[in-house]
Amino acid sequence: MPTVEFTRNLARHVACPTEDVGGDTVGAALEAYFARHPAVRSYVLDEQGRVRHHVTVFVDGRQLRDRGRLDEAVGERSVVAVMQALSGG
Amino acid sequence: MTTIQVATRKGLFTVARGEGGRWAVAARAFVGDGVTAVLHDPRDGALYAGLGLGHWGVKLRRSRDNGATWVDLPAPAFPKPDDPSEETTADGKPWPWRVDQVWVLEAGHASEPGVLWCGTVGGGLFRSADHGESWSLVRGLWDHPSRRMWSGGGADRPAIHSICVHPEDGRDVVVGVSCGGAWRTRDGGETWTIASEGMRAEYLPESQAFDPVAQDPHRIAQCRANPERLWCQHHNGVFISDDRGGRWRELTEVPPAVFGFAVASHPHDPDVAWLVPAVKDEERVPVDGAVVVTRTSDGGKSYTVAREGLPQTNAYDIALRHALDVDAAGELLAFGSTTGGLWVSDDGGARWQAIDARLPPVYAVRVVG
Structure with a gap:
């Protein structure tokens, strides 16, 4: 099961513990996480469902390039890390 | 007890009378985070704060215990457009269907206790009927053909900064748009008519100067006792x-x-109003480095300029559009500045007292109680 984890900076605003979730794409893993923690969604995705402009997502250490479809595959032991982009200051 | 809620780039500060009657910071919330709008709802005492969390987006919080604890509410948001490519920005990019900032929050009429209005950077006017638990884009204004003529004023996209709900009739609302003029509904937001005829735009070619949809009102205020004014x-x-x-x-x-x-x-x-003037748009600093508050008591026929208690040398404080407020009696005023000053007047704006604090840049001030 892929693991979803967050920069500790986000915990200032909303509870976002690291968790193992289901899903075989980045989008499915995030959706599985948001199903358990619905308050986290609006911090990561914008109102049109895209990854926020100044949020970066890494899958096993590689930065996600597509921010809209989120259809990149993840494996059983993948780590999806949600971080702050330095472009956001 | 009267308090002053001060929304700043780095937190929300509650200012109250302390020892010796002097105004001082009494409480703080969201320290480190941008607070772009604040509302005290006089109908139920709730406080609302619009936040701009940078990376994490626009948020809305509500407190029912005078700011001690806050709950996360859904922020106003645009619905998914039927055809996202159908509308573009002035420079041809796809229109970002996104609220960039909660810019102003206002309570609805007393007869509609859950109703709130929200103006946003991004151009949307939103309405909640349930104390901010959910929000709807006011389609009557968004779908008005002239809305596409709006442009950005100090931001890439247009923004709604003023919402004047008629004190006797909650369906009668005037909003101000930078840059899109003023608009009025009399049916709770279903239909809107332009309400900025007579405004003049110096920044347009002469032939366009009186186009009401191209006006840039920075702030519109109504007189509660006579909302025609x-x-x-x-x-x-x-x-x-x-x-x-x-x-x-x-x-x-x-x-x-x-x-x-x-x-x-x-x-x-209705004949009394206060302004915080500055050198015109290309400079945007106080005239001669001196902060003043200008008051008229006769509907703009004459003015007095208050300087007592305000910095008169080397002051470059600008009061942004939501950073000046007056209490329900018309006696207590407060304003904050871009350089973190906050001044209070107990005598209708004649004399001012600075609070002893160097606040973050002040976005909005509300006198409560």
Whole structure:
């Protein structure tokens, strides 16, 4: 099961513990996480469902390039890390 | 107890009378985070704060215990458009269907206890009927054909900064848009008509100067006792209306300058208003480095300029459009500045007292109680 984890900076605003979730794409893993923690969604995705402009997502250490479809595959032991982009200051 | 809620780039500060009656910071919330709007709902005492969390987006919080604890509410958001490519920005990029900032929050009429209005950077006007638990884009204004003529004023996209709910009729609302003029609904938001005829834009070619949809009102304030009287601090002047935006006339003699962002109307006396003027748009600093508050008591025929208690040398404080407020009696005023000053007056704006704090840049001030 892929693991979803967050920069500790986000915990200032909303509870976002690291968790193992289901899903075989980045989008499915995030959706599985948001199903358990619905308050986290609006911090990561914008109102049109895209990854926020100044949020970066890494899958096993590689930065996600597509921010809209989120259809990149993840494996059983993948780590999806949600971080702050330095472009956001 | 009267308090002053001060929304800043780095937190929300509650200012109250302390020892010896001096105003001082009494409480703080969201320290480190941008607070772009604050509302105290007089109908139930709830506090609302609009946050701009940078990376994490626009958020809305509510407190029912005077700011001690806050709950996360859904922020106003655009629905998914049927065809996202159908609308583009002025430079041809796809229109970002996104709220960039909660810019102003206002309570609805007393007969509609859950109703809130929210103006946003991004151009959407939103309405909640359930104390902010859910929000709807006000389609009557968004779908108005003239809305696409709006443009950005100080931001890439247009923004709604003023929402004047009629004190007797909650369906009658006037909003101000930078840059899109003023708009009025009388049916709770279903239909809207332009309400900025008579405003003049110096920044347009002469032939376009009186186009009501191209106006940049910086702030519109209504008199609670006589809501036909509206005041507007505009990008290049001060305007007054006697018929709730049906027609505006320009007041050209405001000392020491006609530029500024903020205006406040006396709640009872429609002829009294306050402004915080500055050198016009290309400089945006106080005239001669001296912060002043200009008051008229006769509907703009004459003015007094208050300086007592305000910095008069080397002061570069600008009061942004939501950073000036007056209490329900018309006696207590407060304003904050871009350089973190906060001043309070107990005598209708004649003399001012600085609070002993160097706050973050002040976005909005609300006198509560």
